[in-house]
Amino acid sequence: MPQPYRLAFGSCSHPALPQPLWPIISSRKPSAFIWGGDAIYADRYAGLNWTDVGLHHTEGGWMITFPPPSVHLDATPDVIRGWYERQLEVEGYRQFLEGFDVNMSDIDGVGVTEAVRSKPLIFGTIDDHDYGQNNGDFTYQFKKESNLAFIDFMYGEMAQDRKECSLQEADERDSSCGSNEEYEDSSHHKRGRSKLSDPMYQRSLEGKGVYGVQLFDFSRKINADDGNNVLGGGHWVPETEAMIDPDVIDKVPSTNDAIVNYSTTHSVAVFALDVRSNKNPWPKGKQHLNNAAPGSSNSESIQVPALDFLGADQWTWFQSALANSHARVNIIVSGLQVHTDRFPNDGNVVEEWSKFPESRDMLYDMILNSGVRSPLLISGDVHMSQFLRKDCIKSIDVQELNNDKTKPHPPKRSLIEVTTSGMTHSWGTSFSSQPKHHTWPLWPYSYLVSRTFMTMCHFVCPWNEIIIRRLGQGEAMVGRGNGLAGKQYYLGLNFADLEFDFAHEQDSTSDSGAVTVRIFGKKEDEPPKLEARWTFDELSGATSLPGMTAKVQDFVSVGRGASDWICVPYRGLPSNLHYYTAIAVQFVVFCSLFFLPYIVATATYVVIRRQWRSKRITRR
Numbered sequence: 001m002p003q004p005y006r007l008a009f010g011s012c013s014h015p016a017l018p019q020p021l022w023p024i025i026s027s028r029k030p031s032a033f034i035w036g037g038d039a040i041y042a043d044r045y046a047g048l049n050w051t052d053v054g055l056h057h058t059e060g061g062w063m064i065t066f067p068p069p070s071v072h073l074d075a076t077p078d079v080i081r082g083w084y085e086r087q088l089e090v091e092g093y094r095q096f097l098e099g100f101d102v103n104m105s106d107i108d109g110v111g112v113t114e115a116v117r118s119k120p121l122i123f124g125t126i127d128d129h130d131y132g133q134n135n136g137d138f139t140y141q142f143k144k145e146s147n148l149a150f151i152d153f154m155y156g157e158m159a160q161d162r163k164e165c166s167l168q169e170a171d172e173r174d175s176s177c178g179s180n181e182e183y184e185d186s187s188h189h190k191r192g193r194s195k196l197s198d199p200m201y202q203r204s205l206e207g208k209g210v211y212g213v214q215l216f217d218f219s220r221k222i223n224a225d226d227g228n229n230v231l232g233g234g235h236w237v238p239e240t241e242a243m244i245d246p247d248v249i250d251k252v253p254s255t256n257d258a259i260v261n262y263s264t265t266h267s268v269a270v271f272a273l274d275v276r277s278n279k280n281p282w283p284k285g286k287q288h289l290n291n292a293a294p295g296s297s298n299s300e301s302i303q304v305p306a307l308d309f310l311g312a313d314q315w316t317w318f319q320s321a322l323a324n325s326h327a328r329v330n331i332i333v334s335g336l337q338v339h340t341d342r343f344p345n346d347g348n349v350v351e352e353w354s355k356f357p358e359s360r361d362m363l364y365d366m367i368l369n370s371g372v373r374s375p376l377l378i379s380g381d382v383h384m385s386q387f388l389r390k391d392c393i394k395s396i397d398v399q400e401l402n403n404d405k406t407k408p409h410p411p412k413r414s415l416i417e418v419t420t421s422g423m424t425h426s427w428g429t430s431f432s433s434q435p436k437h438h439t440w441p442l443w444p445y446s447y448l449v450s451r452t453f454m455t456m457c458h459f460v461c462p463w464n465e466i467i468i469r470r471l472g473q474g475e476a477m478v479g480r481g482n483g484l485a486g487k488q489y490y491l492g493l494n495f496a497d498l499e500f501d502f503a504h505e506q507d508s509t510s511d512s513g514a515v516t517v518r519i520f521g522k523k524e525d526e527p528p529k530l531e532a533r534w535t536f537d538e539l540s541g542a543t544s545l546p547g548m549t550a551k552v553q554d555f556v557s558v559g560r561g562a563s564d565w566i567c568v569p570y571r572g573l574p575s576n577l578h579y580y581t582a583i584a585v586q587f588v589v590f591c592s593l594f595f596l597p598y599i600v601a602t603a604t605y606v607v608i609r610r611q612w613r614s615k616r617i618t619r620r
Contacts, residue, residue: 037127278311
């Protein structure tokens with residue numbers, strides 16, 4: 001039986017905490033591991049800022065700042081690189097990078113049974129803690145240095161004294177920049193992946209951020225000429241063959257756009273977006289509304305929102321890259337959750353794309369208007385795993401239906417988001433990344449607060465984008481698969497395993513293939529905690545996903561005139577009563593849990609003192 005085609009995703013990993021997931025990830029033998037942000041925690045926690053708690057008026061309306069935002073000290077480049085080096089020294093991660101044996105017969109399905117060593121390709125993007133600044137943005141003074149450190153981490157090159165070189169310097173054989181024989185002999189270069197020619201590296205050198213795209217063609221087979229060490233299971237396609245990255249295409253003198261050098265039925269493109277390097281600061285009042293990121297002003301090609309995550313250069317790049325992709329599946333990775341709209345507070349407390357709504361609308365429009373097949377969102381940041389779904393309808397169709405209620409319901413597109421976060425710490429263990437909260441005597445209290453609060457949130461809060469899987473209904477709302485019933489979330493340590501089934505497509509025009517998403521925990525012998533299977537047709541919109549209970553009025557109420565698509569939680573918008581009641585319950589539960597130690601200590605003191613005084617009176 002052929003080896004399954006898999007990619008693994010994960011985020012939020014602290015090098016100072018135990019990392020039990022790597023042996024399980026290795027056992028799945030993925031072609032690549034994609035970091036979804038926070039591969040390290042470089043910034044330093046310095047307490048809570050209670051002075052910011054309260055009700056504040058911003059340009060978008062009244063916002064609640066609660067719980068109190070945490071205060072972190074920014075990391076320097078040396079600190080960032082030091083943490084990356086420590087992560088590279090983690091035994092489980094180091095063994096994962098060394099790869100795993102794969103039989104050629106497992107890949108080809110027939111023929112030679114000789115084993116080859118497959119080394120996973122490492123790819124991904126950053127979030128705030130590996131960026132070096134909590135809730136970071138373009139104002140971070142070490143932005144470029146942080147970006148370059150992440151690129152070196154992906155390539156396993158953490159030498160402090162390596163000179164950074166432009167592609168021109170490398171081509172000119174500058175002996176001081178690493179393009180000499182020492183680099184020619186490096187394992188990555190031998191396997192066909194060169195950091196110096198990586199467009200992601202070149203953009204980092206220019207201070208644009210760490211965003212890029214990698215392609216995997218699962219129709220490619222390993223042969224004897226590939227040698228013993230094979231990168232990405234032999235499925236990785238170099239950028240110069242994939243021709244998806246616009247910056248690579250611009251460097252090619254003449255390109256025949258009609259030529260596609262990979263299978264269009266067995267390929268997966270992974271787009272990694274940088275939501276930090278060009279992000280606007282979270283607004284407090286009106287002081288940041290006109291504070292645009294460098295290079296993010298409105299350009300001739302694209303109009304960028306005033307409050308934005310990506311910046312004009314990255315938006316332009318992303319739009320072109322989507323247009324260039326002929327891949328069967330297109331995965332978009334973001335360090336922050338896209339679909340969620342959890343709390344009515346500013347982004348200094350809870351970060352998500354909804355805090356910059358125009359930017360999120362632009363992301364939806366760009367993906368849905370691009371025509372890419374089988375788009376799937378992957379996110380991290382929140383220290384838990386969730387399966388999320390929004391249904392989208394074109395704005396013009398919503399307007400026409402609102403004006404004429406007799407018209408048939410317009411077609412919709414479903415966008416699935418898979419959040420996988422918490423490789424070393426989570427809401428089911430301890431939400432905090434601080435090692436002290438994972439040892440005695442703080443661990444029991446931290447565990448109690450984390451699990452109790454987030455379990456309550458999923459029970460009380462109207463988070464209608466979370467997929468509900470009801471057994472006995474054909475599992476229509478989530479797709480086929482195993483795993484837990486009910487709301488699709490998991491609070492324990494986790495990573496995501498995506499398995500692609502192209503068996504039914506071959507070279508036909510049918511889109512009956514599927515992707516199975518599994519969320520695994522830290523116990524190797526246990527089945528996945530969550531599992532869902534969506535066909536390519538369902539992800540592409542050719543087949544409508546059933547289960548939507550959102551009403552037309554939901555689309556009308558959230559619609560903004562500038563967006564082409566209107567996307568709402570597939571189970572509809574919650575009522576105001578439910579929404580604000582849930583906020584009140586969250587406030588009470590959080591305060592109760594936060595002040596629980598003080599309440600217990602005070603109560604214990606009062607009881608002991610009363611007993612002591614009672615004994616004294618009795619003796620008299």
